[in-house]
Structure formats: C-alpha cells, structure tokens
Amino acid sequence: MLKDEVRTNAYKNAIYQNAHLFKDKVVLDVGCGTSILSMFAVRAGAKHVIGVDMSTIIEKASEIVKINGMSDKITLLQGKMEEVVLPVEKVDIIISEWMGYFLLYESMLDTVLLARDKYLAPGGLIFPDKAHIYMAAIEDGDYKEEKIGFWNNVYGFDFTPLQRTALAEPLVDTVEMKAVVTDPGQVFSIDLYTVTAPELAFNVPFELHFNRNDFAHAFIAWFDIEFSACHKPIKFSTGPHAKYTHWKQTVFYLHEVLRVNRGEVIAGRISSKPTEKNKRDLDIKIDYQLQSDDSSRASAGSCDYRMC
C-alpha cells in the first residue's frame, strides 16, 4: 500500500504543506499500519501522535518508529478503537487512510467516525475530510466476453451458474479513459465532520449523458478524496482519467448490452448498504432506464451486486 504513490504523496503533501496546522498539535492516526502517516505528522511539527491499529503490524511500526528516532513522539496502540485507552482525552487532528474499493468496501470509515465522536476536540481537523463517489458507463465488449461469456462453454461444459455469480461480483479493475462513453456523474458525497455511520448506507439518483454513439456494457464507479482544511486544498482521484491507484475502478456489468447514441441519457438509482452478515461487505443495487427516442433501444434494468 505504501507503494501507491498517488495516495501516499497526497497525505504527505497535505501534512507537510500544512505544518502550521500540525505544529504542537496532538494527532490521532486511525488504523496507522506501518505508521507512515504518524511519522509525516511528527515531521510536520506535531507535539504527539497516537497511532492505533488492530493488526500485529503495530509491532513492525514500533521498530520503524524507533529507528527513525520518533519513539518519544509517537505512541502506538494495538487494539480496536472502541477498546484501546488513549493517553489523552482529546486530540486536535485525526488522520486516517480508511478508504476501500468503491470507497466503502472493507472501509474503516465507521472507526474514524467513532474516533471523531469520542476524541476530536471542538474545532479539531480531519485529514482527509471529504469523499465523493462518481459513476460513468463504459464500452467493454471484449473484456466482458472474456470475464462473463467464458462461463457459457468451459472446456465443453455449461458453467452458467458461475456466470450469474460473476455478474453479481463487481470487478475491481483498471478502466481505460477511452472506454468511457458518458460524462462522469457525481452520485454521493461524504463530509467527515458531519456524516453518521447509518448515512453511509445510501440510495441516490444518478443521470449520465452519453457523449458518443457506442455500446454500453457496464457502469463504473470511483471516488475522489479531499483534504479541504489545507492552505491550498489537496485532492486526488481514483477515476479512469487520473493516475493509477491501487483502488483502480469498480466495474458493474449489465446483464444486457445497450446500444446508445450521443446525447441520450441513462438515469436511475444506485444504493449501497452493508450486508447482513458483515458490516464491511456491501450489497449494491443499480436500477437504470435508458431514455431513447428509438423504442428498439430504450431499456430498463435492475441489477444486484455484492462485494464480499
């Protein structure tokens, strides 16, 4: 994950370019992992950083903090945010890299919100503090055939039961910008200062405008991240137009192929909520209607997906 330069440089710039915000502050790093963000904060002048992580990675983080001479500035705690005992009552800044695929899959955002409600001092800052989910539609005939069509004939056998499984699994993959056949549409935004955990289950409308005559095989989704408290706001995108990140994009294949014209609109609703079994898995539903003057091409559909 450290090797994702877009991500790590965004955090580094957000922290280093805003040393005036970090100077002499107490910082909480939620899900600190190897402690890279904690060390950025110390180098930016923080008085003290508390890093919390459930994983045994905390042992390696302790070694790393020590050889970088920051043991007196960083306190590392292994455990759940709900259970660990912090050495302070309140913190001035929360930093966290909590984002999962499709922003919310296996995300730690609920833990960040818990830390915010329990520990963030009034007027305290959250890095990053804004996230936005976008959608578009793509032409993806060849790859859909390879991924989905494959199951029609597997070494001479009918494997269509696995085709249904494959269709219901959003695919995390890199989408080329040239495959995108609509303008992007923003569908959901999160303000980390105010959002509550239940609000992370959403059901929102979308409307996408086709920008060429083509076929559409799938929707894609991605997210942007903002550190808006910065002197000069810092953002990064995980969209198909932006530099590669390990989050790539998330592809939702349709059960049909749409034939679309420039200027036409596909509209509908996308919903996402934690599955009953595991709050970090997601049930996602996309309902859509292709509006077309040509009744042979107008279409409507409803697709269920599960990220687990």
Added chain:
Amino acid sequence: MLKDEVRTNAYKNAIYQNAHLFKDKVVLDVGCGTSILSMFAVRAGAKHVIGVDMSTIIEKASEIVKINGMSDKITLLQGKMEEVVLPVEKVDIIISEWMGYFLLYESMLDTVLLARDKYLAPGGLIFPDKAHIYMAAIEDGDYKEEKIGFWNNVYGFDFTPLQRTALAEPLVDTVEMKAVVTDPGQVFSIDLYTVTAPELAFNVPFELHFNRNDFAHAFIAWFDIEFSACHKPIKFSTGPHAKYTHWKQTVFYLHEVLRVNRGEVIAGRISSKPTEKNKRDLDIKIDYQLQSDDSSRASAGSCDYRMC
C-alpha cells in the same frame, strides 16, 4: 483457476486420452471445486464419480453438474475428506488438483494421501501421480531493488524492518527465461503411490551450474507434474521455460549479490517443512556455498523463508 489452460488442458488430456482407463470405473475427485475434473471423468466413461470439497462451492458444483445432465453419475459431498461418508468402500481412480505455490504451500496433498490410504482399491490409479521440484539461480537486480531496496528510504523514512520481512517472504512471480543464470537442478520428487505425509517435509542437497558470467540475486523454484499412467505420458511444467501458469515461479531473494562465472557451481541444501502454527504454511531454509577459484567471490549463506 479454470482459466489456467495449461493446467486444465493437462487434466483434460490425461483423462480423455485414457478413456480405456476410466471406462466403467469409480472415481474420487479430491477437492473437486466446480466439478470440472469430475465431469471430464464422466465424459471419459466413468461409471460413477464422487466429488468431495470442504467449500460451499459444492452448491455451485451441484447446479453445474445438473445442467450438464450428470446428476446421476456424480455424487457431490461437502465436508472434510476425513469426515465425509462415501457411498462406496473403494474407488478405482483418484483424481485431484491439489498443487499449491512451490508445489506444497497451501497444498491439499495430505488430503489426497489420506484418501489414497482409505479408499484406493489395490492396483488403483492416481491422476496425477508424480511431482518434481526444481531450482535455478537468477539475475534480478532491477526487480530486487524495486522490491527489497524500496524499504531503505520510504518517503524519507527508514523502513528496513519491513525489508527483513520482505526478504523472508518468497515471492510468487513470473521469471523470464533470460534471467536464469544456471542450469535447472531437480531437488525433490514425489511418487503419489508411495509417499507418506511426513515425507513431504524434506531436506535435500542441490547443485546448480552457472552457464554465463553474471550476477545472482535469487534462487527460484518451480515444479513439474506427471500423469504417468497415461498411454502416452502427460506432463506439464510450471518453470520459466514453459507456458504461463497461475503457479508462476517462486523467488527466494539472497541477502547478498553474488558475482558468478560460467562453469562455477553453487551447492547447498534446501529444506521445507510445515510451520508449527499451520500445516499448510511452510518454513523453507536454503544454505548455499558458491565455489570459486577467486576467493573474493566465494561466498556462503543461509537464508530462512516463510510462506504464510
């Protein structure tokens, strides 16, 4: 996994080309997954196939078997091999795709041996029945720097504690043939008719001959698989000289860089055994000595690795 054509075609050919061996036989498919091997066996004329798998994939397998009209020929059982109750006392043939990375990592071979001892009729066949592990040394300067050198300076911090972790983790990756600087050496062989589970922990010598003047940064290992009961023996290799398989090769980085000359020999021992915590994880140790007339280049080392 079905998408690994080298693997699946080898099983398909071994079964279809030897229909005379399968005709009217009772077959056990250990770890049957989606049931593709079971269906190959039915199409080759087996009287009945019993597929056993611990995973819930067995539910999908049942659907697949049904739509391919083989429900009366294939019995699928979900559970551990040790615990499921087979509808027969003995089987004529055991088929299984049990191989893991480095052949034995997360492998199901112990389950196949258990099935052999409990269910295989005298004179019964095992598909496949032979496996061989090979080693070579490679020049891999650029990639080693990217994978291992990276930790020397991570965004301005010393992350060498993770470098030690990275060195101890064998890397499953594709190695180009042009990177190989020694002849291959066979180090370990398994005969599935006779091997016992304890014998899968091995400690064996190796001797590799350098075939050019170069540097050596790592050892690699791979395996070949044989179906020797076939009319025309069928084999496939997962080595760097062979067509891509999902097993790729396994790379063991050295802590040093060796400067080697054509004709020189590197010899030593490689051992592999299950870890104390998990019998499907492996502790691997490689001891080596580079024999050279030039004392400035002669070297010896001992490296510990863990696949987990």
